[in-house]
Amino acid sequence: MTGNSGKLALSWLEGRPALPAGVVWGAPWKQGELDRRTPIRLRGLQGANVAMQSWPTAFWPDGSVKWTAHAASLQEDREDGYILEQGQGSPLAPAERIVIRKTAEHIEVDTGAIVCRANRSGPSVIQEMRIGGRTVCSDGRLVGMREEHHAVSGHRTVVEEPMNSVVEHAAVEQSGPIRAVIAIRGRHQLSISGRRWLPFTLRLVFYAGQRSISIVHTFLYDGNPHQDYIKSLGITFSVPMKGLLYNRHVRLAGDTGWFGESPKGLMTFRLPGRQRELYELQAAGLPIALDPAQDAELPSLLADSPEWGDFKLVQSSSDSYDILKRTKEGCSWIRSVSGRRAAGLLYAGGDHGGLAIGVRRFWEKHPSALEAKGLTGDEANLTFWLWSPDAPAMDLRHYDTDTHVVSCYEGADELRSTPYGIGNTSELTLWCCESTPNRDMLDAMVRMKDSPPLLVCEPTRYRETRALGSWSLPNRSTPVKSQLEDTLDGLISFYQEEIEQRRWYGFWDYGDVMHSYDPVRHTWKYDIGGCAWQNTELAPNIWLWYMFLRSGRGDIFRLAEAMTRHTSEVDLYHIGEYAGLGSRHNVLHFGCGCKEARIGMAGLHKFYYYLTADERIGDIMDEVKDSDYATLRLDPMRSYFAKDEFPTHTRSGPDWAAFCSNWLVQWERYEDAAYRDKMLRGIASLKAVPNRLLTGPVFGYEPKTGELLFMGHENYGHHLMICMGGAQVWAEMAHLLQDPDWDAMLAEYGEFYNLPKEEKIRRSGGTLQGKDWNIPMLSTAMMAFAARRTGNGELARQAWEYLLGSPYNWSVEIPLETREVPRQSFVREITEIPWISTNTVSQWSINTIVCLELIGDEVPESIAEHKEENLT
Numbered sequence: 001m002t003g004n005s006g007k008l009a010l011s012w013l014e015g016r017p018a019l020p021a022g023v024v025w026g027a028p029w030k031q032g033e034l035d036r037r038t039p040i041r042l043r044g045l046q047g048a049n050v051a052m053q054s055w056p057t058a059f060w061p062d063g064s065v066k067w068t069a070h071a072a073s074l075q076e077d078r079e080d081g082y083i084l085e086q087g088q089g090s091p092l093a094p095a096e097r098i099v100i101r102k103t104a105e106h107i108e109v110d111t112g113a114i115v116c117r118a119n120r121s122g123p124s125v126i127q128e129m130r131i132g133g134r135t136v137c138s139d140g141r142l143v144g145m146r147e148e149h150h151a152v153s154g155h156r157t158v159v160e161e162p163m164n165s166v167v168e169h170a171a172v173e174q175s176g177p178i179r180a181v182i183a184i185r186g187r188h189q190l191s192i193s194g195r196r197w198l199p200f201t202l203r204l205v206f207y208a209g210q211r212s213i214s215i216v217h218t219f220l221y222d223g224n225p226h227q228d229y230i231k232s233l234g235i236t237f238s239v240p241m242k243g244l245l246y247n248r249h250v251r252l253a254g255d256t257g258w259f260g261e262s263p264k265g266l267m268t269f270r271l272p273g274r275q276r277e278l279y280e281l282q283a284a285g286l287p288i289a290l291d292p293a294q295d296a297e298l299p300s301l302l303a304d305s306p307e308w309g310d311f312k313l314v315q316s317s318s319d320s321y322d323i324l325k326r327t328k329e330g331c332s333w334i335r336s337v338s339g340r341r342a343a344g345l346l347y348a349g350g351d352h353g354g355l356a357i358g359v360r361r362f363w364e365k366h367p368s369a370l371e372a373k374g375l376t377g378d379e380a381n382l383t384f385w386l387w388s389p390d391a392p393a394m395d396l397r398h399y400d401t402d403t404h405v406v407s408c409y410e411g412a413d414e415l416r417s418t419p420y421g422i423g424n425t426s427e428l429t430l431w432c433c434e435s436t437p438n439r440d441m442l443d444a445m446v447r448m449k450d451s452p453p454l455l456v457c458e459p460t461r462y463r464e465t466r467a468l469g470s471w472s473l474p475n476r477s478t479p480v481k482s483q484l485e486d487t488l489d490g491l492i493s494f495y496q497e498e499i500e501q502r503r504w505y506g507f508w509d510y511g512d513v514m515h516s517y518d519p520v521r522h523t524w525k526y527d528i529g530g531c532a533w534q535n536t537e538l539a540p541n542i543w544l545w546y547m548f549l550r551s552g553r554g555d556i557f558r559l560a561e562a563m564t565r566h567t568s569e570v571d572l573y574h575i576g577e578y579a580g581l582g583s584r585h586n587v588l589h590f591g592c593g594c595k596e597a598r599i600g601m602a603g604l605h606k607f608y609y610y611l612t613a614d615e616r617i618g619d620i621m622d623e624v625k626d627s628d629y630a631t632l633r634l635d636p637m638r639s640y641f642a643k644d645e646f647p648t649h650t651r652s653g654p655d656w657a658a659f660c661s662n663w664l665v666q667w668e669r670y671e672d673a674a675y676r677d678k679m680l681r682g683i684a685s686l687k688a689v690p691n692r693l694l695t696g697p698v699f700g701y702e703p704k705t706g707e708l709l710f711m712g713h714e715n716y717g718h719h720l721m722i723c724m725g726g727a728q729v730w731a732e733m734a735h736l737l738q739d740p741d742w743d744a745m746l747a748e749y750g751e752f753y754n755l756p757k758e759e760k761i762r763r764s765g766g767t768l769q770g771k772d773w774n775i776p777m778l779s780t781a782m783m784a785f786a787a788r789r790t791g792n793g794e795l796a797r798q799a800w801e802y803l804l805g806s807p808y809n810w811s812v813e814i815p816l817e818t819r820e821v822p823r824q825s826f827v828r829e830i831t832e833i834p835w836i837s838t839n840t841v842s843q844w845s846i847n848t849i850v851c852l853e854l855i856g857d858e859v860p861e862s863i864a865e866h867k868e869e870n871l872t
Contacts, residue, residue, distance in 0.1 A: 006086035022207025028467035051094035069613035071179035098176035145231035225396035232389035243351030253343035285436035358449030367391035408529025412593030421576035472853035511566025519834035545607035572600035580627035598654035603661035646700025653721030678706035750786030784854035796855035
């Protein structure tokens with residue numbers, strides 16, 4: 001289908017959704033293919049038209065549409081695939097339309113199936129949700145506890161202070177007719193001091209005709225980690241409880257099945273036949289009606305039995321949860337059951353239904369909890385705890401009082417470790433239920449919230465549009481290419497398994513991977529400064545997204561999604577002194593003194609935005625659009641160059657390359673020519689200096705204009721110009737700007753990088769002495785660009801030498817081999833690859849994927865022979 005102009009084949013990322021669902025997705029278009037005035041239609045594979053809401057998310061330089069986003073609300077007529085096509089006339093009108101009503105006090109959204117009223121001010125975020133005129137829940141608010149520690153004369157005192165949300169702003173971001181988004185912003189207010197802190201954004205996402213809503217919850221930390229410990233953080237709802245106690249139900253998802261009980265179970269110390277029949281009906285969630293004749297003795301037994309008012313599931317680690325219950329406040333909790341990994345869904349309700357809360361990444365982002373309290377009263381409280389009150393308070397202090405630059409590869413002598421300004425985003429789904437869902441329905445809810453349905457294009461479509469850069473499709477046409485594909489797949493599999501066997505989970509960690517491996521301790525260097533968490537170093541995000549785009553694999557998409565969600569929030573500062581900058585790799589995600597723009601550049605995250613239209617990622621890409629101004633507050637070269645006549649300093653890469661990534665996204669999303677012009681002024685600066693892009697890479701910099709100001713040659717390592725995603729940013733700029741001089745500068749760089757020192761001196765007239773042109777493998781994508789542009793077959797073959805086992809470090813062993821670690825050498829049985837490095841894996845994979853696209857015809861006939869030749 002992708003071969004037909006204006007038609008895109010769509011399929012489900014992970015299979016057709018089991019329940020009616022709203023879905024939003026992105027679609028790419030070739031330059032000149034789609035005019036912004038052209039209507040787009042959606043039809044199923046059987047030919048039926050489907051109502052759809054569409055909007056552009058990016059534009060090409062010629063004004064044609066580059067990316068569109070689409071939303072549909074699918075009921076029972078869900079198909080296995082769809083066709084997106086340009087059409088004539090108006091698209092099919094939806095059978096049900098979202099209606100939004102706004103007053104000074106609230107915003108009301110009516111999907112046709114439920115009505116939700118969100119507040120514009122006050123402590124409650126959600127005033128109420130109704131179905132058929134009946135209230136399902138009310139008073140949805142954010143809750144938590146601040147903890148303060150004191151130590152005096154050997155006595156330790158802990159003071160806890162509750163907090164609740166305060167809504168400061170609410171707005172309609174999208175108004176339908178099929179999809180609507182309400183953004184609610186505010187802060188948490190402490191109940192005693194009245195202090196407001198922990199800014200939050202809550203997005204409520206609705207679809208026409210759907211009884212569920214999605215919530216995207218983001219909060220930022222703006223406290224003092226030595227004083228402000230977060231003991232708990234959650235979101236709670238009040239749910240009316242109607243009917244007799246034995247017709248009220250609670251459901252909690254376990255590892256594979258369900259914990260299901262009632263506040264008044266029909267089990268007593270004896271279980272006669274008739275009572276057992278009723279008990280089995282109760283366990284299935286069906287309403288019970290006692291027969292006065294058959295069940296005459298049962299009411300007195302039930303009157304004497306305990307009433308269980310409170311239930312909770314606490315996921316204390318990635319490998320352990322407990323379900324507990326108690327009768328009432330002031331009484332002890334008893335453990336009902338323990339398990340390993342809870343699926344993260346809670347339902348509670350009475351004989352007229354209730355509310356289900358499903359949480360994505362529930363056990364992965366431990367310590368989390370789900371709690372239902374007050375089931376025996378007129379109103380229960382259902383709470384999702386992002387950070388469980390049963391866990392120790394968050395400790396966001398640094399791991400030491402000193403830096404360890406020389407011994408541990410930390411980036412700066414300055415101790416700038418601070419969590420002030422970092423964020424965390426969680427996702428949950430609410431279902432309004434008219435009765436207690438059966439287990440099949442509950443299972444389907446779990447699948448829906450864990451893997452939200454997403455329509456995707458074929459890999460060939462993503463590649464042919466070049467809307468996300470230039471990369472190759474899998475190619476097994478020769479033995480060597482097949483080995484390369486096996487290795488690329490094997491590296492993904494290794495990291496998927498490594499995340500599990502190393503337990504890279506937790507509220508602040510999930511989504512990231514580690515940097516360097518210690519083959520003696522058989523563990524990653526989790527405690528060695530700059531060798532611990534990766535924090536986007538050498539662009540692993542781009543590696544994972546390229547692997548998804550070329551394969552269409554759902555498991556890789558979820559891997560890349562988790563990394564995007566983590567690195568865009570935890571590794572980046574959103575407010576405060578370092579806003580717009582991120583933290584270099586460290587034992588703690590915010591620990592390194594190097595705060596740099598490249599860690600949060602938009603080019604790392606735009607893949608996810610364009611594929612899903614995720615509003616939160618859109619916010620973050622906007623946050624970094626002017627990150628170059630942050631260098632006025634914190635010069636990235638302050639440790640190497642004293643304050644001089646320049647406003648600040650920057651490297652052409654990775655700093656300026658990251659700025660360009662941010663500006664490129666602003667230009668294509670909003671057609672803001674001012675950001676394009678900043679790129680052009682930087683390019684013009686490079687054109688004007690001796691040796692153009694080969695110069696520097698450190699320059700004076702003027703953020704107001706985007707000018708790079710000449711400071712000399714070979715004044716910093718050149719490999720950093722290209723290995724943080726710079727090569728991919730610059731290649732995309734070449735495709736968009738269509739500047740022959742810029743193309744020539746990139747080709748010149750790729751050809752020059754690995755020349756012998758003598759030849760560098762000769763070509764530059766002695767201005768370049770061959771200093772700090774390191775790690776040849778990192779330059780292979782630039783070499784491929786040059787070889788493709790100039791037809792230099794020898795340069796192409798040299799690039800493959802560096803990728804396929806040169807005598808230099810930074811190569812990947814082919815084939816990949818894991819080995820078992822001796823039983824007594826680690827705490828449990830594991831396998832390892834002793835030489836593994838995420839830096840190497842990320843860059844080798846990115847460069848191999850790009851080289852297969854640009855110089856795939858020059859792949860050697862044999863890897864083994866190639867290695868032997870290089871070694872000799």
